[in-house]
Amino acid sequence: MSKKRPDGIKVYKPAAGGWGALKAVAQTLARQQIITQGSATLLRANQRDGFDCPGCAWPDPKHTSSFEFCENGAKAITWESTSRRAGPDFFTQHTVPELRDWTDHQLEMHGRLTHPMIYDPRSDRYQKIAWSDAFALIGKELNSLDSPDQAEFYTSGRASNEAAFLYQLFVRAYGTNNFPDCSNMCHEATSVGLPRSIGVGKGTVTLDDFDHTDAIFSFGHNPGTNHPRMMTTLHQAARRGVPIVVFNPIRERALEKFAAPQNPIEMATFSSTRIASAYHQVRAGGDLAALKGMIKLILGDSMDIEAGGGGCLDRDFIETHTRGLNDLKRDVEKTGWDDILRASGLSKEAIASAVDIYLSARNVILCYGMGLTQHRNGTANVQQAANLLLLRGNIGRRGAGLCPVRGHSNVQGNRTVGITEAPSEELLDGIERAFGFRPTRRKGHNAIEAVEAIASGRSKALICLGGNLAVAMADPRITFDAMRKLRLAVHISTKLNRSHLLTAQNSLILPCLGRTDLDVQASGPQAVTVEDSMSVVHSSKGFLKPPDPELRSEPAIVAGIAEATVGNAYEIDWAGMVEDYDRIRDKIELVFPDFRDFNRRVRRKGGFRLDVPASYRVWATRSSKANLLVTAGVGEIPGKDALILTTLRSHDQYNTTIYGLDDRYRGVFGRRDIVFINGSDLERRGLRDGDTIDLMSAAGAGPARSLCGLTAVEYDIPEGCIAGYYPEMNVLVPLDHYDLESGTPAYKGVPVTVERTASRSCAKCD
Structure with missing residues (x-):
């Protein structure tokens, strides 16, 4: 007779994909109340005249089939194209402290943002604000800082090449290279x-x-x-x-x-x-x-x-x-x-x-x-x-x-078009060639450095082009407290998330179009471009009616902030570029010659591949050869009492976006408060499958970091290792626990100790 497993833990025997995946797609369409529209939308994903799926950066085949989406891509698409709305009435009904008690899943389930909102400390609610007033306030606050280096400019990997290029141009015209971005938290080790x-x-x-x-x-x-x-x-x-x-x-x-x-x-x-x-x-x-x-x-x-x-x-x-x-x-x-x-x-x-x-x-x-x-x-x-x-x-x-293998569908493209805290001379030369000014060469902040600067009071403003930075970052105790110290926090987003609720002196939420939305500017409907994991650049064109006429595209929002902040400095035609995205691509081509003939080539079926010299054995290193590099040792080996925690995404999840509470392939249903642990490690500590345990971080300096009241799930994982869900486990990842070469947080290698939960154990988390 098989032993009883903890609640919500089952053995999942079917193969991945198959009928289980199709059933999950049908369920997510129903959950977002878009069965008919959603089905038609999915058929436009990753097609020549359609939009690029925001779910991942895997490239499209040369000969696409009638449907080029997967289960989790369908979740990402329907999550964005939902019929649900979080408009001004939603914020009237809920105070910010109330919303802080919600999970990201609950917040995002309320649907697409529809109007620009500003936090009102008197009512403790977000209230509607006009676009012009929002831009004016942002410009005023940025220009009141003692130095441009007191502002941080975060970028999510879902931003298009056009939006990211305008963003980095604005920030460099403003005078800083503070570009923390999502690459810093995932594949920066690759980039370095x-x-x-x-x-x-x-x-x-x-x-x-x-x-x-x-x-x-x-x-x-x-x-x-x-x-x-x-x-x-x-x-x-x-x-x-x-x-x-x-x-x-x-x-x-x-x-x-x-x-x-x-x-x-x-x-x-x-x-x-x-x-x-x-x-x-x-x-x-x-x-x-x-x-x-x-x-x-x-x-x-x-x-x-x-x-x-x-x-x-x-x-x-x-x-x-x-x-x-x-x-x-x-x-x-x-x-x-x-x-x-x-x-x-x-x-x-x-x-x-x-x-x-x-x-x-x-x-x-x-x-x-x-x-x-x-x-x-x-x-x-x-x-x-x-x-x-x-x-x-x-x-x-x-x-x-x-x-x-990258995650976000344009995280690689963002870096290609200039989102970097350490600009090369070639990038600076290109901007000077295209716009007539030479930006500062001074190195800016990556994600870890940005949070440290905000926490210490050295940085006072943060603008986020997408993402959920505070929740994605390590060490939420430090990160969350840092965000509340800001004078200005601006979030350009499609949906509400918990980062928006860590309010600053001035906090704004600016709703933007998504990948599936029709983007119409002065010259007509627009397409944007993205770069996949294999350096292929192709176009993406939404077609759905936007959730509300108030929404603006990311390029339009960036241009609005730029005009209010740097004005006509360097005679950059912000409005003209937004009128027709071909003009943005013309400028990208001037700055980055590898994009030669950009507008013509991106209109070809399948787009075009950027130059990757190593693909044909040309090595762009100082020695002009590939380097066999030495690393001393074999990495860190924990002490006998510690286990190595690795953080995981569930199957109902994309980064910090939680679509649901199931992790089907691992046999977890309806919950996320669990830790996978080897049976021998349980026995060695006098524990059993289903026991309630507390985790204590054994890494980093400063106060103790604990996560209490988790359920131990015996699992096929190597001895000495445990695993739990991101971002909940981030509380155990110290801000100073990262790769010194790249600055990437060590989310998948955190030494922790395990104890049985006692009646007063949650005091460790206070």
């Missing part, structure tokens, strides 16, 4: 680490490469939930017999077996396809050790061909295209196997089996997600992944290369 390795902070593969690869290695990501359209690519590769080797602490269902909703045989027969040919449950934070173990075996087999070594290195490639091999050899020689195995949580045989598959494949693609980047050694992880591929010449040829 890869340029040092291969000369570009982007992936090197195209979707076509997956048709010609001989093996796929997947590190630290869960495509079935976070970028489900990738599952079509993995499904096709698996059915061709391509080995897919997974390194991930948790056995994610979509990486085990997947039923493609577009495959009539699998749907009719309720069958599925095995995805991972090998699944290595690496310890959370153990990827660096696993990668170094693979490299150690490969180099050990290649040291001396004359003495019988395997000669498995691509020596011609290494000699012609790389530098640093001898330093890498010395490092792995002195890295002991005991440390590698203890840190990775894998056996030497498991690592060797992965090496065997790697060496037997001519062309290898290595994909990775935030399981590699959100660690204190995130940059090192990325660079060791590059090392692994470089040893066999697996970068810069067909069917091989690096594939960092």
Whole structure:
């Protein structure tokens, strides 16, 4: 007889995708009260004359089918195109303190914002304000600061290229490079680490490469939930017999077996396809050790061909295209196997089996997600992944290369068009060429630095182009308190979230159009552009009637703020560019020559790919070669009493947006207050499945950080590791617990201790 599981915890046996995914799509259409309209909207997603799905950055195939959306993409689309509204009447009915007690799920379920709102401290409510008055107030407050560097300008990855370009132009005309953005919290290790390795902070593969690869290695990501359209690519590769080797602490269902909703045989027969040919449950934070173990075996087999070594290195490639091999050899020689195995949580045989598959494949693609980047050694992880591929010449040829899998559908494009706190000379040259002024070169703030500056009182204003910054950021005690100290807080958003309720002296919410909305300016309907994970730029054009005539597009809102703040400085024609987005793209092309002939090329079917020199073995590094970089050690190994916490997104979630309370593939239904933990770790602490526990952070300085009253769920996770949901677990992630190279918070590598909940335990959280 099977033991009773905690409430809401079940064993989910079906494959990912399939009929379960279609049922979930139907349920989300009904929940948002748009069954007919929503179905028609989904058919326009990721189509040539349609809009780009805001759900993820996975690229579109050359030959799109009649429906190019996935379950979680459908949730994102219907969440935005909902019939529900949060207009002025909603804010009249609810005070800000009342709304603060709501979850993000409850707040966003009330629908689209319709009017610009300003916080009124006397009534403790948001009240309607005219656009002109909102812009005037923002301009007045920004211009009253002692220095432009006292303002922070955050960007969410869903902003279009056009909006992000105008935003960075405005901020640089204003006089600062304070650009905290969502990249800082996810793939900044890629943006920092890869340029040092291969000369570009982007992936090197195209979707076509997956048709010609001989093996796929997947590190630290869960495509079935976070970028489900990738599952079509993995499904096709698996059915061709391509080995897919997974390194991930948790056995994610979509990486085990997947039923493609577009495959009539699998749907009719309720069958599925095995995805991972090998699944290595690496310890959370153990990827660096696993990668170094693979490299150690490969180099050990290649040291001396004359003495019988395997000669498995691509020596011609290494000699012609790389530098640093001898330093890498010395490092792995002195890295002991005991440390590698203890840190990775894998056996030497498991690592060797992965090496065997790697060496037997001519062309290898290595994909990775935030399981590699959100660690204190995130940059090192990325660079060791590059090392692994470089040893066999697996970068810069067909069917091989690096594939960092991004989340937001234009997070990569935002960086491409200038959202960076550390502008290059090329960017400054481009702005001077296009607009006649040279912005400051002074480095600005990333996300961690921005929160620190606000908390200390050095920064007094914050403008957010989308996102839910305070909730997404680590250490909410510090972050939330910091936001309340601001003189000015401006949020450009489609829906209400908890960041909006951390009110400053002056707080405004400015409602904007979404991806699905028709954007009409003076010259007619407009299209925007986005860049996917593989550097392809394509257009996106909404078609739905906006939720309210009061809504403005993101470019129009940015231009309105710019006109009220910098006026006609440098004779920038803000209004003229918003009248016709082609004019914005003309300026992008002037600043960034890689966008040559932008308006013509983006109108071609499928758009165009930006230049990625490493894709054809041109290395934009100081040495003009790819660098095999050394990282000392194998990463942090926690003490005997600590467990390593990794934060997860549920299947009903996209970043901080919670669509519902189910995590279907992991067998969690109707709740999020749980922690996944290995059975041996429970037993060692005198605990059982279903017990109520408290977590205490063992990282960072300052006051104790605790999260109390969680339910322990026995789960298939490596010993020494636990997992819980983001953003609830952020309270355990100190602000100073981050990768020193990239500034990325270490959300997936937090040492914590566990105690049984006592009657007075919640005092720890006070």
